[in-house]
Amino acid sequence: MTEIKEAALGICLLAVAVGLFRMLIPDGKYKTQITFLTACIFSVCVLSTVTKLVPVIDADLEVSSVPAVDFSEKLSEQARITAARGVREKVKELLTNNGYSCSKIYITANIDGAFCISITEVELLFPKDTPDEYMENAAALVESRTGDITVRYAKER
Secondary structure: OHHHHHHHHHHHHHHHHHHHHHHHOOOOOOHHHHHHHHHHHHHHHHHHHHHHHOOOOOOOOOHHHOOOOOOHHHHHHHHHHHHHHHHHHHHHHHHHHOOOOOOEEEEEEEEOOOOOEEEEEEEEEEOOOOOHHHHHHHHHHHHHHHOOOEEEEEEOO
16 A cells, blocks of 8 residues: 555656646747657656556566577578578579589588678589589589689599
8 A cells, every 4th residue: 555655656746846847948949859858757757656566567687697699690601501502503403404413512602791692612523434524514504604603623532
């Protein structure tokens, strides 16, 4: 019961203080902003008083115990992997559609400080018994479609 009396007294005193403060506000272009600010302060004070009355709402949250997690590194790595996977699938599709096949395709993808993804290298890995001319033609086909990306090829060991 005393909590309710204290809350009512606090709200009344706050209302009187806000009323006196509003009388001190000079007429001018900032009157609307100052009135809005006092209304916000009054609302926050009323809400804090009401939440103290309800014990369920008044929960102690320990924000400092929640560990901070930096997702930017994980997201960057996932974006790099996704970009490399997409390029790998397109290179494989290009080779297959033109009658070439290789054992593995390696893509080198980088992310710079501005979070720009760049594909810098494509490496085609062929079986041991693949003729050199076949590998050169496959690499030339990929290079003709990729532009500034370095295309390398090698035989499996």
